[in-house]
Amino acid sequence: MTDRIELEVIEPGIDQVAVGDIAARLAPGSDASVQRGLWYPYFRFDADCSARALFGRRGMQLNCLVDGLTGLAATAPSFCSTRDAVPRADVLPASLMPDAALLAARRYLATSLGRGFRTIADFDIRLADRGTIHKLYWLVAIDDGQVLVDSLTGGWIPMTARAA
Amino acid sequence: MFGLPPETAFLVFGFPALWVIYTLVFLRRSRDWENEDVTPEDRP
Amino acid sequence: MSGTVIFFLVLYYVVVLAIGYWAMKKGAGDDLEGYLLGGRKVGPMATALTLQSTSMSGYMFLGAGGLGYMQGYWALWYAAGDVGGGVLNMSVIGRRMRKLSQIMGALTAIEYLEKRYPSPAIRLFAGTLTVFLLGFYALAQFIAGGKGMALVTGMPYPAALAIAVAVILVYTFMGGYLAVAYTDFFQSLVMLTGVLWIVIACLHELGGLTAANEALGALDPTLLSVWGRGLGFQGQWGIVAGALLIFSVGYMGWPHVVTRHMAMTRPGTARKAGMWATLWNLLFVPTPYLVGILAILILPELDDPEMAIFEVAGALLPAAVTGLVMAAIMAAIMSTADSLLLQTGSIAARDLYERFINPHATEKQMVWVSRSLVTLIAVVGYAVALVEPPTVFSIVIFATSVLGSAFLPAYLCAVWWKKANTPGALTSMVIGALVAFTWEYGGHVEATRIHPMLAGLVCSSITMFVVSLLTQKIAPVPPQVLEAMDETAEVGPIPPAMLAAADFSLAPTAGAIGRMLNAERRDD
Numbered sequence: 227m228t229d230r231i232e233l234e235v236i237e238p239g240i241d242q243v244a245v246g247d248i249a250a251r252l253a254p255g256s257d258a259s260v261q262r263g264l265w266y267p268y269f270r271f272d273a274d275c276s277a278r279a280l281f282g283r284r285g286m287q288l289n290c291l292v293d294g295l296t297g298l299a300a301t302a303p304s305f306c307s308t309r310d311a312v313p314r315a316d317v318l319p320a321s322l323m324p325d326a327a328l329l330a331a332r333r334y335l336a337t338s339l340g341r342g343f344r345t346i347a348d349f350d351i352r353l354a355d356r357g358t359i360h361k362l363y364w365l366v367a368i369d370d371g372q373v374l375v376d377s378l379t380g381g382w383i384p385m386t387a388r389a390a
Numbered sequence: 391m392f393g394l395p396p397e398t399a400f401l402v403f404g405f406p407a408l409w410v411i412y413t414l415v416f417l418r419r420s421r422d423w424e425n426e427d428v429t430p431e432d433r434p
Numbered sequence: 435m436s437g438t439v440i441f442f443l444v445l446y447y448v449v450v451l452a453i454g455y456w457a458m459k460k461g462a463g464d465d466l467e468g469y470l471l472g473g474r475k476v477g478p479m480a481t482a483l484t485l486q487s488t489s490m491s492g493y494m495f496l497g498a499g500g501l502g503y504m505q506g507y508w509a510l511w512y513a514a515g516d517v518g519g520g521v522l523n524m525s526v527i528g529r530r531m532r533k534l535s536q537i538m539g540a541l542t543a544i545e546y547l548e549k550r551y552p553s554p555a556i557r558l559f560a561g562t563l564t565v566f567l568l569g570f571y572a573l574a575q576f577i578a579g580g581k582g583m584a585l586v587t588g589m590p591y592p593a594a595l596a597i598a599v600a601v602i603l604v605y606t607f608m609g610g611y612l613a614v615a616y617t618d619f620f621q622s623l624v625m626l627t628g629v630l631w632i633v634i635a636c637l638h639e640l641g642g643l644t645a646a647n648e649a650l651g652a653l654d655p656t657l658l659s660v661w662g663r664g665l666g667f668q669g670q671w672g673i674v675a676g677a678l679l680i681f682s683v684g685y686m687g688w689p690h691v692v693t694r695h696m697a698m699t700r701p702g703t704a705r706k707a708g709m710w711a712t713l714w715n716l717l718f719v720p721t722p723y724l725v726g727i728l729a730i731l732i733l734p735e736l737d738d739p740e741m742a743i744f745e746v747a748g749a750l751l752p753a754a755v756t757g758l759v760m761a762a763i764m765a766a767i768m769s770t771a772d773s774l775l776l777q778t779g780s781i782a783a784r785d786l787y788e789r790f791i792n793p794h795a796t797e798k799q800m801v802w803v804s805r806s807l808v809t810l811i812a813v814v815g816y817a818v819a820l821v822e823p824p825t826v827f828s829i830v831i832f833a834t835s836v837l838g839s840a841f842l843p844a845y846l847c848a849v850w851w852k853k854a855n856t857p858g859a860l861t862s863m864v865i866g867a868l869v870a871f872t873w874e875y876g877g878h879v880e881a882t883r884i885h886p887m888l889a890g891l892v893c894s895s896i897t898m899f900v901v902s903l904l905t906q907k908i909a910p911v912p913p914q915v916l917e918a919m920d921e922t923a924e925v926g927p928i929p930p931a932m933l934a935a936a937d938f939s940l941a942p943t944a945g946a947i948g949r950m951l952n953a954e955r956r957d958d
Contacts, residue, residue, distance in 0.1 A: 344776060346805050374944045394647055395660075412522075
């Protein structure tokens with residue numbers, strides 16, 4: 227019996243069957259097989275940002291995700307999340323400290339707002355910590371190579387030498 | 391041409407013409423770059 | 435300038451503000467959110483159109499016209515290179531730089547250099563040099579704004595300059611967002627229409643291009659030559675080559691321009707943007723030079739040649755059109771200055787202060803650093819522009835020569851040459867900047883008849899190759915950089931068509947997973 231753990235996860239849009247179809251269509255004639263799914267950790271923050279623009283203060287709410295392994299932050303469109311029991315062996319542990327994640331989120335948002343509004347301003351950024359959330363990635367073997375497929379967007383990238 | 395000495399006419403019209411040719415060659419040689427314009431929504 | 439001109443100038447701003455207000459109410463905020471989500475589509479046409487018009491407006495409307503007025507057709511050497519600058523930039527480094535920056539997780543052009551050539555010294559030198567040169571470049575926009583404002587309003591230059599600098603500062607501190615999302619495109623079209631209108635009016639006034647050239651030839655035949663007034667540049671190929679290179683290949687060495695490659699939403703945008711850049715440049719780039727040349731006949735006694743385009747517009751166009759065109763030009767100058775100051779402030783705060791002085795800096799401190807630096811640039815810029823204003827042309831040529839000389843080999847080799855390493859890049863930047871700087875201010879241009887851009891670029895390129903090759907053993911290019919370059923060059927065990935469509939924003943995730951899996955395998 228597989229050891230499972232319950233986690234907050236981003237609902238995958240692409241399941242194992244669909245990812246197999248994608249691989250078959252991407253590399254017709256190649257030998258493609260789905261090797262495993264991996265649950266990748268992100269720190270999730272609800273960001274309430276406001277800035278004084280030329281026509282008064284404007285506020286906006288954004289999702290900010292911080293990569294639990296690399297520390298890279300990004301804003302994300304709204305997505306559906308749920309609690310799910312997933313195989314423990316497929317869950318990647320976060321190596322980033324929560325404090326560092328908070329700092330990365332704040333810095334990223336401040337920089338992005340400054341660029342978006344084209345101004346040097348002290349933006350009011352309130353971050354609500356929503357804990358960690360995991361997203362599923364599929365590892366697919368194609369001939370001698372490996373491809374990583376995002377279960378939400380269907381985007382892919384070769385693993386090449388990185389995971390050889 | 392247009393009352394200009396030949397070398398000046400080349401400077402005014404020839405160089406831009408060379409860039410137009412460069413651009414056309416670039417467009418032709420980079421046709422496969424469109425493959426990269428696949429957004430997540432377009433993906434299979 | 436007449437009251438009508440001022441009326442239409444004010445009207446232009448009112449309309450632009452109204453568009454901005456309407457856009458804000460109708461969902462400009464959504465657009466900004468889209469931008470923050472990385473989903474904002476900056477299309478190829480807008481990318482190309484705004485690249486030239488909003489990054490060099492002060493130069494195009496004052497420097498280029500002034501050069502044409504002073505040197506005749508010789509000025510077109512600068513335009514000859516500039517017409518191809520956009521497509522060259524997009525075709526040579528555009529797509530590769532976008533991929534490599536995503537694979538390495540770099541957000542700014544300076545951070546990109548440090549990740550490609552890992553060393554804090556790279557970031558320190560590149561950041562400091564860029565802050566200095568972009569600040570200097572902003573000075574050209576202050577002078578252009580001040581001169582334009584003085585002409586339009588009839589105010590004395592010191593007061594007009596003060597207003598121009600103050601407006602630029604407010605624009606920078608309060609948010610020039612209006613000028614970005616909805617008005618850049620509109621503004622660029624008004625500018626293009628404006629300069630074309632001016633040149634058509636000039637040609638109409640002078641009886642066509644052939645008649646104008648004949649009149650110029652009668653006045654001074656050397657104005658029609660490719661060697662400048664009085665054949666002052668005859669046989670000086672070193673100067674000509676520099677003039678050709680500075681706005682063609684030189685673009686690839688400007689951090690504030692190449693940073694746009696990193697923000698392109700689609701790699702293939704570079705392809706169409708290259709095409710639009712050539713189309714736009716064919717119309718826009720040579721025109722200000724030509725207006726300057728034709729102004730010799732229309733206004734032969736100009737005190738300040740750099741005002742040629744403004745003065746010709748005032749002399750030939752209906753007051754209403756002059757007002758609108760000048761308003762668009764002034765707005766573009768403000769927008770360019772704002773953009774330069776923002777980048778300068780951001781590099782000073784993020785790439786220098788936070789990275790080297792105070793790694794735990796709060797956002798408030800960063801904003802303070804940015805604002806202080808921008809204010810300092812404005813104050814120093816105002817003083818310089820007031821006491822002894824250099825020509826816009828000389829400032830832009832100096833700043834772009836040093837930037838291009840210092841950074842071109844580093845940005846170019848970053849994606850094309852796997853042996854380019856940290857010592858090679860660092861020494862190349864230092865030598866390139868030093869040579870271009872001393873060439874300009876050490877009197878070497880007159881002595882050697884070689885343009886500072888050419889001298890700097892040759893020296894920095896040689897330095898990059900020689901030092902990189904000599905130091906391969908002691909400072910090899912790190913394996914992760916080589917891997918990233920391999921992916922950028924599209925080689926690997928994955929079918930090429932599939933690799934070409936890869937989503938490189940997943941690169942950091944793939945890297946982290948790869949490392950985890952390797953560690954798992956070792957543990958097993």
